[in-house]
Amino acid sequence: MSVKGSISVNTENIFPIIKKFLYSDHDIFLRELVANATDATQKLQKLAGIGEFKGELGDLSIRISLDKEKKTLTISDSGVGMTEEEVQKYINQVAFSGATEFVEKFKDIDTTSIIGKFGLGFYSAFMVAEKVEIVTKSYKDEPAVVWSCDGSTEFSIEPADKTTRGTDIVLYINADSEEFLEDFRIGNILKRYCRFMPVSIIFGKDSEKVKEGEEEKTIEKDHVVNAVQPLYARDPQTLKDEDYLNFYRELYPMAEDPLFWIHLNVDYPFNLTGILYFPKVKNDITLHKDKIQLFSRQVFITDNVEDIVPEFLRLMHGVIDSPDIPLNVSRSYLQSDSNVKKISNYITRKVSDRLDELFKTDRKTFEEKWESIGLFIKYGMVSDEKFFEKAQKYCLYKNIEGALFTLDEYKEKIQLNQVDKDGNSTFIYTSKPDEQNMFIRAAKNRGFDVLQMDSIIDNHFISNVEYKLEKVRMKRVDADTVDKLVEKDEKVETILTDDQKTKVSEIFKKAVKNEQLDLEITALSGDELPVMIVRPEFMRRMQEMAELQGGNNGMFGFNGFGAEKVMVNGNHPLISKLLQADEDKQETVARQAYDLALLAQGMLKGEALSNFIHRSVAMVD
Numbered sequence: 117m118s119v120k121g122s123i124s125v126n127t128e129n130i131f132p133i134i135k136k137f138l139y140s141d142h143d144i145f146l147r148e149l150v151a152n153a154t155d156a157t158q159k160l161q162k163l164a165g166i167g168e169f170k171g172e173l174g175d176l177s178i179r180i181s182l183d184k185e186k187k188t189l190t191i192s193d194s195g196v197g198m199t200e201e202e203v204q205k206y207i208n209q210v211a212f213s214g215a216t217e218f219v220e221k222f223k224d225i226d227t228t229s230i231i232g233k234f235g236l237g238f239y240s241a242f243m244v245a246e247k248v249e250i251v252t253k254s255y256k257d258e259p260a261v262v263w264s265c266d267g268s269t270e271f272s273i274e275p276a277d278k279t280t281r282g283t284d285i286v287l288y289i290n291a292d293s294e295e296f297l298e299d300f301r302i303g304n305i306l307k308r309y310c311r312f313m314p315v316s317i318i319f320g321k322d323s324e325k326v327k328e329g330e331e332e333k334t335i336e337k338d339h340v341v342n343a344v345q346p347l348y349a350r351d352p353q354t355l356k357d358e359d360y361l362n363f364y365r366e367l368y369p370m371a372e373d374p375l376f377w378i379h380l381n382v383d384y385p386f387n388l389t390g391i392l393y394f395p396k397v398k399n400d401i402t403l404h405k406d407k408i409q410l411f412s413r414q415v416f417i418t419d420n421v422e423d424i425v426p427e428f429l430r431l432m433h434g435v436i437d438s439p440d441i442p443l444n445v446s447r448s449y450l451q452s453d454s455n456v457k458k459i460s461n462y463i464t465r466k467v468s469d470r471l472d473e474l475f476k477t478d479r480k481t482f483e484e485k486w487e488s489i490g491l492f493i494k495y496g497m498v499s500d501e502k503f504f505e506k507a508q509k510y511c512l513y514k515n516i517e518g519a520l521f522t523l524d525e526y527k528e529k530i531q532l533n534q535v536d537k538d539g540n541s542t543f544i545y546t547s548k549p550d551e552q553n554m555f556i557r558a559a560k561n562r563g564f565d566v567l568q569m570d571s572i573i574d575n576h577f578i579s580n581v582e583y584k585l586e587k588v589r590m591k592r593v594d595a596d597t598v599d600k601l602v603e604k605d606e607k608v609e610t611i612l613t614d615d616q617k618t619k620v621s622e623i624f625k626k627a628v629k630n631e632q633l634d635l636e637i638t639a640l641s642g643d644e645l646p647v648m649i650v651r652p653e654f655m656r657r658m659q660e661m662a663e664l665q666g667g668n669n670g671m672f673g674f675n676g677f678g679a680e681k682v683m684v685n686g687n688h689p690l691i692s693k694l695l696q697a698d699e700d701k702q703e704t705v706a707r708q709a710y711d712l713a714l715l716a717q718g719m720l721k722g723e724a725l726s727n728f729i730h731r732s733v734a735m736v737d
């Protein structure tokens with residue numbers, strides 16, 4: 117008997133709406149249909165398991181096939197199938213109401229923000245097909261039926277001559293979607309969405325050469341798209357390093373091997389499995405971001421895990437699979453979802469524990485990998501309070517000699533020499549070891565230790581550390597003259613009188629032709645340079661921030677160089693000589709000494725540099 121009917125909905129025609137909504141991501145129809153086929157197959161396996169189904173299970177692979185002439189794409193499974201009654205119920209009523217609900221729910225919001233867009237299920241087929249047939253025979257002893265619908269609200273159900281158990285979904289691909297008749301295109305979608313689905317999926321053939329006696333023959337074998345038991349779903353006890361590395365190479369064929377990994381496996385209070393890898397992070401952090409793939413019961417959902425994984429952990433690579441992450445909801449909902457929060461905390465804790473363990477059990481390896489791990493840890497400390505607390509134990513500080521210290525070790529190391537008058541440990545650092553060489557040398561001569569803080573994250577990290585750690589001050593090596601880098605109470609007096617100081621100041625302002633020059637006569641030992649240009653820490657950071665936020669707006673400093681201060685070493689013999697020289701000589705010597713200071717800061721450029729060179733040549737002549 118054939119049945120004709122009308123799908124009862126209020127909407128005039130729901131399919132154009134579905135098409136419009138999912139315009140940006142048509143590919144997912146295949147995921148939905150293969151996921152249904154997988155469900156149907158697993159249901160049958162369960163029924164067999166409990167003795168409800170007693171027949172032969174046979175080959176349970178799902179097969180995807182293309183017929184370019186008929187312009188059809190068929191998804192066939194040997195799962196539970198449906199009786200006519202079930203088709204009525206699940207396809208005409210349940211699934212349709214699901215699709216209607218979907219459209220209702222999301223009609224006012226941007227669909228790109230709906231993670232995974234699950235829930236549309238079967239009807240997403242109409243995004244790419246002008247007509248869909250379901251040819252199905254239930255595992256129960258009932259006749260097969262074919263359901264057919266051309267994208268209007270009319271459908272028909274008729275008897276079918278299918279004799280084997282299971283379901284064939286036949287899509288008559290519409291003219292706009294002919295790309296879905298290309299093997300390559302379908303192959304790629306299957307690889308992306310179905311690579312870990314739990315039932316074998318076959319698409320196309322692989323040819324393989326085999327030896328038959330003396331002869332070599334080429335045989336064709338079904339091409340299986342997926343790994344039915346992906347590595348992350350396996351028992352960690354049974355896995356070796358090589359397994360994890362191979363899995364990584366499969367996921368990211370172009371990437372360098374990862375540093376190490378974490379196998380996540382938890383059932384309570386939520387269910388989550390996965391493997392997260394620490395990649396070798398290079399200085400360009402963005403390159404490494406957003407490579408984590410989210411699955412739900414082995415079905416690929418998205419590689420945008422923005423709201424599930426904390427910001428800094430998005431540098432990690434790998435796979436997480438959780439049926440407990442709501443998939444078809446908006447982002448704001450996701451952020452407040454308690455499971456998502458728990459998952460995010462869980463992942464952070466696991467990552468931190470793993471780092472802690474590696475640090476404690478194998479500090480040598482930890483140090484060897486510090487360049488990469490360090491970026492990651494510092495990024496985490498800057499962006500996540502809780503992680504900051506935990507990571508303090510194993511975050512390392514590297515000095516210019518390449519030695520690595522924990523916070524406590526470092527404080528201890530500099531305790532004698534670098535604690536200021538208020539009891540603050542002063543961490544002296546360089547952000548550009550080459551350019552700041554003069555200053556580093558001066559600091560080292562003074563017995564100070566100099567940290568190397570030259571990674572992209574260090575700027576943020578430095579302010580963060582200072583803000584969060586008590587009694588720690590960070591000062592760049594050129595922030596002040598070496599005697600003031602660590603502020604002490606003792607004051608060294610200059611040998612100059614006040615009048616002489618005023619005179620020196622005038623000479624320099626005239627020589628440099630800048631009345632506004634920010635100049636200070638200070639008392640350094642005679643073996644320091646006669647003039648130095650320093651960049652006070654606070655002003656420099658402010659300036660760097662302003663630059664980050666859209667260029668230097670002229671608020672800081674002079675000469676376009678920013679917040680610099682000229683320090684004249686009143687105790688240097690050259691300054692005493694300067695006071696005694698005639699006027700012409702005063703100007704040349706002051707200019708030369710000033711240019712040397714600019715040079716030491718890498719600030720001598722253009723005409724000033726040419727003048728300096730000519731002047732120097734004349735001097736040695």
Ligand SMILES: Nc1ncnc2c1ncn2[C@@H]1O[C@H](COP(=O)(O)OP(=O)(O)OP(=O)(O)O)[C@@H](O)[C@H]1O
Pocket residue numbers: 148152153156193195196197198206207210211212214234235236237238239283
């Ligand atoms: N290949 C199939 N074999 C057997 N039953 C199927 C098959 N495809 C769909 N069905 C039935 O039709 C129902 C509706 O499918 P649909 O994909 O629309 O929603 P769903 O799978 O229940 O949920 P969702 O896709 O939203 O996760 C299924 O629940 C199932 O009962």
